[in-house]
Amino acid sequence: MLRHDLKRLASSLAAAALLWSAADTASAVGADAGITVSNTASVVYTVNAVLQPAVASNAADFVVDRLVDLTVTAIGVTYTSVTPATNGAFLFSVANISNATLGFNLSAANNATDPFGGTDNFDPTTLTAVVDTGVIGTYEPGTDVATTMDTVAEDGTFGVWIVAAIPGGQGNLDIAAVTLTATAREPGIGGAALTEEVNPENPLVMETVFGDGAGDTDAVQDAAFSDSGAYQVASADVTITKTETLLSDPINGAAPNARHIPGALVEYVVTVTNDAGSAFPATTLTISDVLPGDVTFAPDTYGIGSGIDLDGAPQTNAADSPTDESSFAAGTVTVTVPSLAAGASAVITFQVTVN
Amino acid sequence: MKHVVALGLSILLFAESAHAVETAGDTAVEIKITAEIEVTVKTADGREEVKRMPAAKVPPGTAVIYTLNAKNTSAAPVADVVMTDPIPAEMEYVDGSVSAADARVTFSVDGGKSFATKESLKVKGEDGAMRAALPADFTHIRWQLEKPLAPGEVRAVSFRARVE
Numbered sequence: 001m002l003r004h005d006l007k008r009l010a011s012s013l014a015a016a017a018l019l020w021s022a023a024d025t026a027s028a029v030g031a032d033a034g035i036t037v038s039n040t041a042s043v044v045y046t047v048n049a050v051l052q053p054a055v056a057s058n059a060a061d062f063v064v065d066r067l068v069d070l071t072v073t074a075i076g077v078t079y080t081s082v083t084p085a086t087n088g089a090f091l092f093s094v095a096n097i098s099n100a101t102l103g104f105n106l107s108a109a110n111n112a113t114d115p116f117g118g119t120d121n122f123d124p125t126t127l128t129a130v131v132d133t134g135v136i137g138t139y140e141p142g143t144d145v146a147t148t149m150d151t152v153a154e155d156g157t158f159g160v161w162i163v164a165a166i167p168g169g170q171g172n173l174d175i176a177a178v179t180l181t182a183t184a185r186e187p188g189i190g191g192a193a194l195t196e197e198v199n200p201e202n203p204l205v206m207e208t209v210f211g212d213g214a215g216d217t218d219a220v221q222d223a224a225f226s227d228s229g230a231y232q233v234a235s236a237d238v239t240i241t242k243t244e245t246l247l248s249d250p251i252n253g254a255a256p257n258a259r260h261i262p263g264a265l266v267e268y269v270v271t272v273t274n275d276a277g278s279a280f281p282a283t284t285l286t287i288s289d290v291l292p293g294d295v296t297f298a299p300d301t302y303g304i305g306s307g308i309d310l311d312g313a314p315q316t317n318a319a320d321s322p323t324d325e326s327s328f329a330a331g332t333v334t335v336t337v338p339s340l341a342a343g344a345s346a347v348i349t350f351q352v353t354v355n
Numbered sequence: 356m357k358h359v360v361a362l363g364l365s366i367l368l369f370a371e372s373a374h375a376v377e378t379a380g381d382t383a384v385e386i387k388i389t390a391e392i393e394v395t396v397k398t399a400d401g402r403e404e405v406k407r408m409p410a411a412k413v414p415p416g417t418a419v420i421y422t423l424n425a426k427n428t429s430a431a432p433v434a435d436v437v438m439t440d441p442i443p444a445e446m447e448y449v450d451g452s453v454s455a456a457d458a459r460v461t462f463s464v465d466g467g468k469s470f471a472t473k474e475s476l477k478v479k480g481e482d483g484a485m486r487a488a489l490p491a492d493f494t495h496i497r498w499q500l501e502k503p504l505a506p507g508e509v510r511a512v513s514f515r516a517r518v519e
Contacts, residue, residue: 030415030519031445037413037518041423041440043386045433045504052433055382060390060410060421064445064518067414099415200411203390209414 032154033066033100034206062203066100068194069211072182072227075159078116079175079232083280085168088124089139089161090229091132094182096152098211102184103191104149106131108162111179111217115228120177124164124231129180132159139163151187164231172235172278179217181226194223234279238340240287242270247351264354266295269347270335276343285337287348295352297328309349310335383429384504386438391420415518418449422513427504434503441467441495442516450490452515457502463495464488470497 031037041057075091082088096102106129114120134143139161149158162178185191200207215226248254249264258264270289274282291297299307302314308326309315315326315335325336328350337346390410395403410419423440427433442448453460461470464478476488498512 033414035445037443037445039388039390039421039440039443041386041388041421041438043384043425043436043438045384045437046435047383047429047431047433049434051435052383055384055386057386057388057423060388062390062410062413062419065412065414067416197412199394201409203409203411203413205411207412209412211414 030067030099031064033064033098035064036061036204037064063206064099065200065207065209067098067209067211068100068102068184068196068223069097070102070104070182070184070223070225071095071097071212072160072180072215072225074115074180074227074229076229079118079230081234081279082164082166082231084166084170084233084235086166087141088164088166088231090164090178090231091137091139092160092162092180092227092229093157094149094152094160094180094225095157096154096184098184099154101151101153101187102194103151103187105183105185106147106149106160107181107183108164109179109181109217111177111228113216113228114175114177114230115216116230118175118230118232120175120230122167122170122174122176124176124178125167126165127178128163130161130163132161150189150191162229166231166233170233170235172233172237172275174233175230176233177228177230179226179228181215181218181224183224184212185223196221196223236278236280236282236340236342237275238272238282238285239275240270240272242268242289244268260354262354265298265351266354267349267351269349271345271347272337272340273345274340274342278342281342281344282340283338285340285346287335287337287346289333289348291331291333291352293331294355296355297331297333298351298353299328301351307350308333308335310337311347383427383431383433384436385426385428387424387426388440389422389424391422392417393420413518418452418515418517419446420513420515422511423498424509424511425500425504426509427506430506432503432505436500436504436510438498438500438512439467439495440497440514442493445519446516447519448490448493448496449515449517452513453496454511454513455498457510458498458500458512461497461499462488462493463497464492465494467495470495 039060042054044054073093075093080088080090108127108129110123112120130144131146131149134140185193196210197207210221210223214220216228217226218224245267246258247265249258249261252258301307302309306314307317315324317328319327327334335348391407392410393405394408396406398404423438462473463470464476477485478488478492480486
């Protein structure tokens with residue numbers, strides 16, 4: 001800025017250095033904390049129309065105080081998608097907009113309010129706030145491990161991940177909202193908490209003043225700021241249903257005359273469905289049906305030694321993978337389906353007789 | 356990063372060059388300067404009151420009130436009193452804040468080499484063309500008192516500047 005250059009020139013000249021001082025860029029957040037601002041006035045006058053020597057005043061000095069201000073901003077503009085039983089990472093940016101170098105403590109917390117307008121309906125098992133180091137913008141589990149930022153210059157920014165452990169079996173599209181709070185503190189490893197002096201009296205001592213606004217879950221002027229993000233579970237939503245149809249009995253013959261009497265033939269249909277809204281195919285589904293003691297599995301419904309049908313394909317009763325992945329043993333029908341795409345169903349059919 | 360602080364030494368530039376600056380005490384006029392801030396305090400009955408305090412709590416953005424007091428400490432009147440104050444490099448003059456009673460106020464945009472009325476000052480803009488000076492361009496303020504100072508008389512002038 002022109003004015004600054006002129007002032008520096010004046011100052012340099014006055015100091016008789018007659019050399020340019022090193023280029024000195026003003027900070028975007030204003031005067032640095034701790035510098036002394038000095039001001040000396042002067043007066044000239046005449047006595048009996050004779051000009052007298054200029055007189056200098058005292059120096060009115062004060063030290064610029066430390067204005068603590070920071071922001072936390074969620075970088076993600078939508079959910080971090082995460083599968084059950086894995087860790088999800090949501091990125092935030094923390095900015096030191098104070099006029100001094102500071103350290104920052106970080107904390108992650110559950111939040112019941114989804115910043116993206118959905119409904120928060122579960123809490124991750126654990127939450128950890130870690131600094132984004134290494135490849136910026138990529139969560140690296142072995143690298144991004146620091147839980148505090150010890151030294152951040154004025155106008156400095158850094159990234160923070162909230163790493164959330166999503167429980168196994170968490171339902172598809174479930175939402176967990178989280179909040180990152182960054183709290184400014186003295187710089188350096190283990191820097192002390194900041195305190196604000198409300199009514200300082202000594203102009204020559206640097207005081208600390210809190211100038212931060214209120215974030216999602218923190219108050220104004222508390223040296224902390226917070227913002228929220230959320231995770232959405234991307235999973236397969238599998239449902240299973242079972243129906244029973246009476247086919248015939250030895251006395252009355254076929255349905256609709258048949259009754260559930262000993263010797264009656266009953267067909268069970270088990271339907272396994274991966275919901276159309278699922279984010280992923282469900283894989284390696286194992287369906288087990290333990291038959292009640294009052295019925296007997298019909299072993300040869302679809303051919304000799306083949307009493308189970310899967311989607312129209314007869315399955316052997318023997319546990320004889322890789323011929324097929326179905327079996328009947330110890331009173332239990334077991335069927336394995338390799339994969340079910342979103343919206344797909346597997347239909348298992350078998351028959352029993354009433355004892 | 357530390358700013359180079361423009362100390363009062365810069366008055367050498369705008370003092371009439373033939374005269375050395377002397378310390379107050381053996382001169383006919385003394386000049387003093389104070390730096391104050393305004394704080395809003397709650398009175399006992401709950402009202403809010405603006406009080407002036409020494410400039411102790413001064414984060415960036417704070418407006419500081421500088422008050423200059425010139426006192427005739429001699430037994431004879433003094434005339435042609437001219438008070439000059441540099442605006443510290445870390446501060447910006449608050450437009451319209453200068454007190455001008457019984458004084459002709461001029462500003463400098465060139466480090467105190469020349470002074471003119473606020474309206475007539477021009478600076479070179481970033482595009483190279485001359486433009487009207489803004490408060491942020493001012494480097495010094497000068498008060499030329501219109502009346503002599505009688506023996507013992509004190510004249511106060513003031514202005515505000517904001518910490519950048």
